[in-house]
Amino acid sequence: MKLGYLVTVLCLGVGVMAGKYSREMNDQINSKPSIDGKNTVEFRIAKLNQVWEKAIRMQLPPVRQAELHSDLKIQEKDELQWKKIKAEGMDENGEREAKLRRSFNVILAKYGMDGKKDTRSLESNNLKDHDRTDEDGFDDPRLDKLWNKAKTSGKFSEEEMASLKREFQHHKDKIREYNIVMDTVSRTEEIHKNVITQLEGEVKEHVLHQKHTDLKDKMRDLNQGFERLRKLSHEGFSEDSEFREPRVIELWETARRSNLTDDELDSLKEELKHFETKVEKHSHYQEQLELSHQKLRHVEALGDEEHILRNKEKYNNLAEKTREMGYKMKKHMQDLTSKISRNGLDRNEL
Known part of the structure; x- marks a missing residue:
């Protein structure tokens, strides 16, 4: 009898401890970073x-x-x-x-x-990509040649040059992403050579095939993107340009190449306009975050604790807001890409 009672008490104790542990883990998981x-x-x-x-x-x-x-x-x-x-x-x-x-x-x-x-010197403390000096280049002779041609053509206003440079920078980032995927494919192929079982080989063969499909899709996107930059550099922006932001332009061009109906394209165009506003607002917050960081570093150098704490709190609040907006923007872009892929081109996105 006593033994049964003891076992019951121990089980209850373990249950309570497990519940307490679970709650503690959940509290830890849901906790946020402190202000410092x-x-x-x-x-x-x-x-x-x-x-x-x-x-x-x-x-x-x-x-x-x-x-x-x-x-x-x-x-x-x-x-x-x-x-x-x-x-x-x-x-x-x-x-x-x-x-x-x-x-x-x-x-x-x-x-x-x-x-x-x-x-490749990606970790830069410059404010934004389009604030970098021209001497930084685009790590691609073809892009550098196109950029220099556009810069000396006299066809672009100051605002158009800023937009064009964002497009060039976006293309540069896409080239880098392609190189990353290509590198992962190379590593997967090395692993594939050392497979042990036939089943394991079939699984890896499937993964490898998927990666090669991604590479083909991305190479096609790069070629189309470069063709757009070439056309822009030679002819300038047309007055009826639908959008300004490179990511939005890319989505719109993909949608136009798909089999969406005219009504679906009109609906998507309106959604892309709202998305572009979100992208521009996020870019603005990124600029403000970098400026706030520079101000905080300056204040810290002066050593005024009260001033430091006040600026640090402003900086952390701005950082949190920028992260939140960045997530919402990327989630929206993911949703738009999926929508276009389902209804139009059958593409695989990273």
Whole structure:
């Protein structure tokens, strides 16, 4: 009797402790970083937290940090959604899992966390891409040649030159992303040579095929993007240009090449206009975040504790707002891309 009572008490104790542990873990998962910038737990997936903590230790520039945070939030959303799908017995061939792994590797490479030395000087403290000096170039002789031609043509106003430079920078970023994916394909092929079982080989063969499909899609996008830049550099912007932001222009051009009806295109055009406003607002907040960071560094050098605390609080609030807007913008772009892909071109996005 006493033994049974003891076992019951122990089981209840373990249950209480397990419940307490679960609550503590949930509280930790849902906690936010403190105002002084020292993190607790930012994401619900351990590997994403590790990446975020590493970014803080690396002292990525504020705008890059905010961009990384948005990318990790998107990754977190997709991975949690995949876990739910997997629990329901879907994704049997592992296609979505492979795609998630690929997108995670792209994030690591994009922000210099894949263990490779990046000599491309992405971690810049300049305000924005279009504020860089012309001497920085675009890491591509064809782009540099086109840019110099456009710059000396006299066809562009100051505002148009700023828009054109954003398009060139966007294309440069797409080239870099293509190189990252190509590198992951090369590594997968090396792994593929060392497969042990036939089943394992079939799975890896499927993943490899998917990556080659992505490469073909991205190469096609690069060729179309370069053709657009070539045309712009020679002819200038037309008066009936629908959009100004490169990402929005790219979505619109993709939609026009798809099999959407005229009514669907009209509806999408209105949605893209709202999206462009969101992109421009996010860019504005990125500028303000960098300016706030510069002001904070200046104030810290002066050593006035009260002034430092006040500016640090403003900076952290602005950083949080920029991250939130960045996530919403990227989520909106993901939704738009999926919508166009389903109804038009059958494309695979990172």
